[in-house]
Amino acid sequence: MVKKWFATIGKEILGLHEAAYLLAIFAFLSQVLALVRDKLLAYYFGAGHLLDVYYASFRIPDLIFVSVGSLVSASILLPYFIQRFEHGKEEGISFSNSIFTVFFALMVVVSGIAYIFAPWLVPHLVPGFANDSSLPELILSMRIMLLSPFFLGLSNLFSSLTQMNHRFLVYAASPVVYNIGIIIGVIFLYPIFGTHGLAVGVAFGAFLHMIIQVPFIMSEKLLPRITRIIRWNDVRNILFTALPRMITLSANQIASFVLVSIASLMTAGSISIFTFAFNLQSFPMTIIGASYSSAVFPTLSRLYVKGNIQEFLAKMIVSAQHIIFWSMPISILFIVLRAQIVRTVLGAGRFDWADTRLTAAAFALFTISTIGQSLIILFVRAFYAEGKTARPLYINALSASVIIGSGYFLTQAFYLYPTFRYFLEDLLKIDGQDGTAVIVLALAYTIGIMLNLVLHWWMFERTYKGFTRPVLSTLFHSFSASVIMGYATFLSLRIFAGIFPLTKVWGIFLQGLCSGIVGLIVLVLVLVILQNKELMVVWKTLHSKIWKASVPPAEVEHL
Numbered sequence: 001m002v003k004k005w006f007a008t009i010g011k012e013i014l015g016l017h018e019a020a021y022l023l024a025i026f027a028f029l030s031q032v033l034a035l036v037r038d039k040l041l042a043y044y045f046g047a048g049h050l051l052d053v054y055y056a057s058f059r060i061p062d063l064i065f066v067s068v069g070s071l072v073s074a075s076i077l078l079p080y081f082i083q084r085f086e087h088g089k090e091e092g093i094s095f096s097n098s099i100f101t102v103f104f105a106l107m108v109v110v111s112g113i114a115y116i117f118a119p120w121l122v123p124h125l126v127p128g129f130a131n132d133s134s135l136p137e138l139i140l141s142m143r144i145m146l147l148s149p150f151f152l153g154l155s156n157l158f159s160s161l162t163q164m165n166h167r168f169l170v171y172a173a174s175p176v177v178y179n180i181g182i183i184i185g186v187i188f189l190y191p192i193f194g195t196h197g198l199a200v201g202v203a204f205g206a207f208l209h210m211i212i213q214v215p216f217i218m219s220e221k222l223l224p225r226i227t228r229i230i231r232w233n234d235v236r237n238i239l240f241t242a243l244p245r246m247i248t249l250s251a252n253q254i255a256s257f258v259l260v261s262i263a264s265l266m267t268a269g270s271i272s273i274f275t276f277a278f279n280l281q282s283f284p285m286t287i288i289g290a291s292y293s294s295a296v297f298p299t300l301s302r303l304y305v306k307g308n309i310q311e312f313l314a315k316m317i318v319s320a321q322h323i324i325f326w327s328m329p330i331s332i333l334f335i336v337l338r339a340q341i342v343r344t345v346l347g348a349g350r351f352d353w354a355d356t357r358l359t360a361a362a363f364a365l366f367t368i369s370t371i372g373q374s375l376i377i378l379f380v381r382a383f384y385a386e387g388k389t390a391r392p393l394y395i396n397a398l399s400a401s402v403i404i405g406s407g408y409f410l411t412q413a414f415y416l417y418p419t420f421r422y423f424l425e426d427l428l429k430i431d432g433q434d435g436t437a438v439i440v441l442a443l444a445y446t447i448g449i450m451l452n453l454v455l456h457w458w459m460f461e462r463t464y465k466g467f468t469r470p471v472l473s474t475l476f477h478s479f480s481a482s483v484i485m486g487y488a489t490f491l492s493l494r495i496f497a498g499i500f501p502l503t504k505v506w507g508i509f510l511q512g513l514c515s516g517i518v519g520l521i522v523l524v525l526v527l528v529i530l531q532n533k534e535l536m537v538v539w540k541t542l543h544s545k546i547w548k549a550s551v552p553p554a555e556v557e558h559l
Contacts, residue, residue, distance in 0.1 A: 026173055028161025033179035034496040038279055040186045046350030047269035047276065047359070052199050055136050055275045056126045056264065057141035059257055060114055066253040068110050071242045072103050072153055077160040078301060080238065098231040098240060100157060100224030103485060107153055111146045120142055125257070137195055137266045144199035146229065151206035158213040161222050174209045181205025186264040199554050203508040242388035248380070249401035251393075255448065258404045259441045262411055267435035273355065274438055276346060277362035278445075281370055289374020292319045293381045300385035301447050312385075313464045319378055320467075321474040327371040329523050332486040333516055334452075335344035336493070338364045339429075340512025347505055355435060361428035365442035372453035379456040397415030410440040481526040489519030 045051040047448040085092035118139045123130035129138055185201010216225045296319045303312040338360040346358050380392045414421050414437050425431040461468050492515035502509035526534045
């Protein structure tokens with residue numbers, strides 16, 4: 001049974017839409033488990049001080065992961081692996097061993113430094129806890145979580161090998177088991193070890209994220225090993241390529257880090273509200289943007305290396321069109337149904353109605369940027385397929401600076417100018433609520449992301465003329481249909497409010513579900529009237545056996 005299961009997830013998947021949809025299925029499952037994880041955390045702890053400690057513990061390990069861990073990211077290594085293995089398996093394995101050895105040593109050194117200096121780092125990086133009695137608990141939890149970037153970094157390295165062989169199911173299943181590990185920590189380890197048990201659950205989830213890829217890699221005799229013979233030229237080439245990417249990812253992480261630091265100085269629970277809202281808005285980005293970008297990246301790499309620029313551009317246009325097609329209606333639906341979604345997903349136990357209102361408000365502001373986040377992932381992957389890592393670096397650095405600057409100045413404006421504060425509170429239906437300042441952090445993040453999208457799009461259009469026009473056509477169709485859908489959903493909320501008891505979570509769920517179904521029906525009808533071509537492609541793909549679909553030769557040929 002176990003061998004059959006590993007054989008199934010190790011199956012080769014080819015084709016852009018087929019691979020993207022299969023990745024999306026697993027991403028959906030992973031996100032459902034993530035919602036279960038957040039539901040448990042909200043139920044047991046609510047948006048309060050203890051959960052703030054837990055989320056603050058992630059900050060330094062997250063920063064290490066997106067910096068050192070990103071050096072072995074699939075988006076960097078995959079083109080190199082494709083080239084090396086085309087020259088022979090021995091060549092590829094030697095390259096893999098060198099990268100693995102250097103990464104292992106580097107991660108041990110960086111994590112060791114973070115472990116030793118944690119008592120000094122934490123109070124300075126999360127100033128709201130500097131004089132807090134829970135500081136020792138936060139430091140120990142952070143130290144335990146330092147195992148996470150090590151395991152996740154190894155998983156990144158392994159995923160380059162699995163994606164190179166089109167084993168997308170192995171790659172896609174990793175986040176699923178990661179969330180299972182965290183859930184185990186909440187249910188079983190927290191009652192025994194307290195907050196530290198939650199940290200152990202995170203580390204265990206990261207271990208599962210890595211280990212699930214090992215059976216396939218071992219079966220193909222591709223498992224990297226520590227070696228004394230390091231190919232330093234290859235390492236230098238990877239570092240030269242990866243350092244801009246590391247700074248690119250670190251820029252966004254530092255921006256989020258600063259926003260969390262600002263939140264730590266606000267009302268207790270602000271970090272939790274910020275994190276809950278951010279996790280919820282990541283749902284469409286993870287399922288749609290990340291799935292399409294991951295599915296198309298190996299193909300983009302091959303097409304660019306072969307010099308097939310027209311096909312490269314065609315794949316980018318199709319991917320962007322389908323990301324917009326899926327993301328736009330989901331984003332508008334999420335904004336309209338924000339209170340119903342938050343209350344259904346998180347509302348229970350210690351997560352009260354006040355927490356719901358604040359999280360829903362921040363969620364709405366975050367959601368405005370979800371399409372931008374999804375397209376940015378695609379643009380960045382395209383630039384990386386070309387080996388051009390400097391462009392995303394400059395854009396992300398500027399975007400991160402705008403996020404940080406906006407977070408600071410909007411926070412100051414929120415406290416200094418009552419008119420600005422009352423406007424936001426009234427717009428988002430949170431007037432009279434305590435702790436409303438956290439919403440400006442979500443607004444700051446969205447401002448920076450939208451600037452990031454505009455710059456990436458402009459840069460890509462400058463290089464590849466003809467990208468914008470067909471994508472804007474899809475954007476017009478999707479936006480028009482989605483606005484009509486949103487209005488129909490809003491009207492339906494009023495109708496179903498008189499049918500279901502809104503004092504019960506199940507009543508709120510049914511109100512949102514029924515209203516959402518009405519909105520989706522209207523959406524499909526409008527798209528049919530507009531003769532939307534993406535809808536036709538989706539219909540055709542969903543009616544095919546996506547695991548057996550025929551594949552265009554350009555996607556299966558090696559270099």
